[in-house]
Amino acid sequence: MPFNDAARNVALDGLDESISAGIKYIGVNTLTTAPPSDGTPGTGGTPASTEATGGSPAYARQAVTWGAAASGQKSNSGALTFDVPSGTYGFLTFWNSAGPGTSGYLGWAPLNGTVKGFFSVDTTLSNDAVFSVAHGLSDGDRVILFNVFAETLPTGLTEGAVYYVVSSTTNSFKVSTSSGGSAVDITAVGGGEGYFQKVIPEVFGAQGQITVAASAIVLDATGI
Template identity: 65%
Template sequence: MPFNDAAKNAMLDALDESASQITHVGVHTLTDPGTSGTANAGEATGGSPVYARQPVTWGAAASGQKANTNALTLDVPPGTYGFLTYWSASTGNTTQYRGYAPLNGTVKGFGSVDAAGVTADAIQSAGHGLVDGDRVMLFNVFSESLPAGLAEGTVYHVVTSTADSFEVSLTQGGASVNITGQGELFWQKVVPEVFGSQGQITVAAGALVLDATGI
């Protein structure tokens, strides 16, 4: 069932830090954090200065979206990181996990696979702006099914991109994933950050967006 903006805004505001829901932001490696009650293993740990989740504040939701109002700086040890994770506490992973967002995932959009797309293994997404070599994650759209052959939680590589469509591969420049069924999806670009030594991941105010426009 679709919701109007008033309902979407109310749902997002229920996740506000004042309600002890999303109070802190963390960092994960390229391992999919998942959407179960606890995050999959992969949260950053250690380093000097030692890694720690950072508190976040949120503005009021509007037009089905909600953004952070404070800038964040997270110290991380050497490694490759792909996700920002949302938590209701500064520590713990039993009932504290709330979800995640691809790192540097400001480029995003909706896509679909029709009968022609199944034949071509191609995702249609008008003016998507992706190019070969970009990395993306695909997500289910509310009340729709992800096209068969594609998996939520996998970081794919974009291949054979055109202005209004793209294909995905499990490897850089590799063969396109075989899509076997039609469906709808939401995609979001992932730009991993790689550190050969101790470093920092910074998140500007307004860069974290909780988006309910897909429901």
């Protein structure tokens, strides 16, 4: 059931910080789980316990303001800066509360996840590649895979796992559980398709700051 942009914009504006149940704060979560485990904060009511904590200056969620939705997308209207202790951070999390705690959790997005798209698999299973025209990924990139339209991912791939890209070409790539490692063996087509999004972790050996530019967080409803 596709919606037009007018409907998508209405839905996205329902997440505005001015709405009582909307996304009022942004948090930062670590990337710690090795594939093929789900490394994301999750989409349930309670996220994984990976949000940043501590440090000096102390970490805190930041209040966010959103621009009006347009063309089925909505983005933050101002930059956000987070003080974080040492660690590897991979996700921004969406909250209705300033925290701490897990109440008011509304979802997540990968850090630096501007490269994204749909993919399909070779139905002959003669190789372990996934296909996406001009996908923009390179070997060594980290990428998260998702199912789409309630379909199942091809067997061998785990939703939410943060894989490494290997054997990339202009229109296809494979994924591995380690950098430069063997490709994951895809053994069945499943739903035959999926969605990918690149993540570029921010790594700190000591106290540091993560800055998210204005318009860098994009809530995208163009796929519905």
